[in-house]
Amino acid sequence: MTWHFPIYTPIFILNVLLCIWLSIMVWRRGAVPGVRVFAVMLIAAGFWSFTRLLEASVDQFWAKIFWGKIEYLGTVAIGPTWFMFTRYYRYQTKRIYPRYMLLLSIVPIITVLAAWTNEAHHLIWTDIVPSVANPEILIYGHGTWFWIAVAYNYTLLLGGIWNLRQALNTLPKNRHSQAKALLLGAMIPIAGNFLYIFALSPVKGMDLAPFFLTITGIIFFLTVFRFQLFDIRRVARAVIIDNMRDGMLVLDEKYVVVDANPSAIQLLGVSKALIEQDIRLTLAKYPAILAVITNTQSQPITLAVGDNQSLYLDIQVSELNDTLGNAAGKLVVLRDVTERHRAEKVAFETAIEQHRLQLLSQFIRDISHEFRTPLSVINTSLYLMEKSDDPLKQKSRRDAIQLQAKRLDYLISEMLTTVQLDADSPLERTVINLNSLLQTMTQEQMSIFTAKQQQLMLHTTEKPLQIFGDGFMLQKALNNILQNASRYTPASGSITVTAAAQDDFANITISDSGVGMSVETQTRIFERFFRADDAHSTPGFGLGLPIAQTIIEKHQGWIDVESTPAKGTTFIIHLPQTAAEVISLPTLELATT
Incomplete structure (x- = not known):
């Protein structure tokens, strides 16, 4: 063989050296998903450029055809390796599927075999003639299998471009530069090869793709070292976040989604095209979640989400600041706590x-x-x-x-x-004159107190005290408290009932000079069947005070208790007085006996 190296030889040599050096550098980062496939693709591109240079440089016709056949070992490998690499890049998976590689290799293997045995069938080249203007260039007439191989390779190349385009929808913003650089690097040699295949090259018969591979090599060099394509720390962090069971959303200061892991997309039931969308529009059907996210002082909260409210999420929002301490966005962590709930x-x-x-x-x-x-x-x-x-x-x-x-x-x-x-039965409410109710109650109970030699005294207000409630139930509640006071007051003791107005409330005080109660007893007197007298020597069933408390609470009131052992007990019943518009109702005057 005799050689005559064309003027563009340095460009090819630069491309070959760049591909080899770059493939060695990335091969060393084998822990990163897709790095080995990327290295093989670079080796294939370098091999293509080298054999293409040899084809152009050798003088003998038969030698040019020989190197043209060898050249196919590199060209057919670029499409499958490119597609597999972009698949790894899109899904961030480290697992290699041998059966997929085998399927992708069928057409390239057939193409190489067809090129090496072309003289027997002419499925790759129908005819081969030297260029008149540039003798170092051969003009190939293409056969049926050549076009099948072209269609196959372009399908894989475009499929790889689609993978990168989809990756832009799921990758965080800080990795968009990587994907865009890879897209640009792939489009340049594809454009050069397109011009050659469809006879649009400015130099007839010359495939411009190897020339453009030099530019692609420079772009890939920047992608690896400037944009940290195979930085193990970044990839490891991405893998960890992507495989977290907890959902993670990163929002900028305008509530636009900057990053989201697969768990967040699944838990929220939203589209994978969540990146760069306003979270307030995406989660419009979950106003409770938006309220937590947009609240400047939000606390962790558990909410029910989903169409049937069957999913419970624990939501925690943290503020993100830039290096200067300024607000830069928010980090939202979503945890599925359905099983715990x-x-x-x-x-x-x-x-x-x-x-x-x-x-x-x-x-x-x-x-x-x-x-x-x-x-x-x-x-x-x-x-x-x-x-x-x-x-x-x-x-x-x-x-x-x-x-x-x-x-x-x-x-x-x-x-x-x-x-x-x-049973929460409705009360028969009407406006009641509280002074009249107390007078009726004390008159009815007077004979009991007299028989026990106890003194019962009543003090009412000069102005009427009006409350809105069930007169029968209220009298029952007050009777129970009054009977309890009599029960625990010895003979010659006294019980005093006093009515007074305080703000918007009517207060009824029932004080006795009885045995009093301990602090522990005071905390239990409203329990059903509780008796301060464990021996049950004092009459009663332990239901009177619980009933009284329930009735008072149903009237939006409450009972306070003050007691000192051996000195007596005081019950203070607080009841809301009637509103101005209610006072116009007829007043219930309870008859006295």
Whole structure:
């Protein structure tokens, strides 16, 4: 073989050296997804340029055809390796699928074999003649398989460009320069090869792609070293974030999505084209999430999302600042806490059910005890009545039975009232003159206090105190508190009932000079069936005060308790007075007896 190197030889040599050096540099970063495929693509491009130079430089016709056939080893490898690299780049996966590489290699292998055996079938070149103007250049007539191979390679090249274009929708902004540089580097030699294939080259028969590969090599050099294409730290961080179970959104100061990992897209149920979209438009159907994101002082919060509100997300928003400390955007972290929420719900429902069963068991025990005592007295009295013929003793036993029957009737009445209040039955409300209600109540109870040698005093206001409520229920609540005061006040003691107005409230104070209560007892007196007297030597069932509290609360009021052991107890009932527009209603005057 004799050689005659053309004037453009340095360009080819520069391209070959650049491809070899760059492939060695990136091969060393083998931990990065797609780096080996990228290196093979560079080697193939360098091999193409080198053999293309040899084809142009050798003088013998048969030698040019020989190097033209060898050249195909490089050209057919560029399309598949380019497509595989862009696939790795788009999906950031390190896994290699041998079956895919095998499928992609079928057409290139057939093409190489067809080129080497072209004389037998002419499927690659139908004819080959030297160029008249440039003898170092051969003019090839292309056969059927050549065009099949071209279509195949262009499909892979365009598929790679599509992968990069899609990557721009999912990659963070700081990696867009990489993708754009790769796109530019790929388009340049494709354009040169396009001019050659369709006979548009300014020099007939000359493929300009190897010349343009030099420019591509420079662009790829900048992409690797300037834009850190295969920086293991950046890739590792991206892989970690992309594989996080928690969703992550990065927003700029205008609430435009700068970055989003796959988990965030899946949890929010939005399109993958989320990048560079205004989050306020994308999540318009989730106003609760937007309220958390846009709040300048947002706190972590758990929200139900999804079409059927079946997904629970824990949302945490952090402010992002630039190097100068200025606000630059926000970091939104989304955590799927659906399973935790379900477990907490089950645990809560279980605890409620256990508490309900405990209350039911306690209720059954308490009510059984309260029923057992009067029933025992009744049974004993009946037995003694049968054994005695003395009229006086029989009368005494009948009186005891009658008293216990009244106790049972009272207990059943209190239980029915409790059930009625628990069922949240509506109250029969009207405007009530509170002074009249208190006068009626004290007059009805006066005989009981007199029989126990207790002094009952009432102090009302000069001006009417009007409240809007259920007169029957309110009188029952006040009676229960008054009876409780009498029950724990010894003979010759005193109970004072005082009505007063304070702001928009009517206050009723019931004070006694009884035994008082400890602090511990005060915290439990509104529990059902609670008795400060564990021995039950004091009459009562432990329902009166809980009923009173429930009635007062249903009237938007409350009860305060002040007590000192051995000195007495004071109950202060606070009830809202009627509004001005309600006072015009008819006033209920309770009759006195």
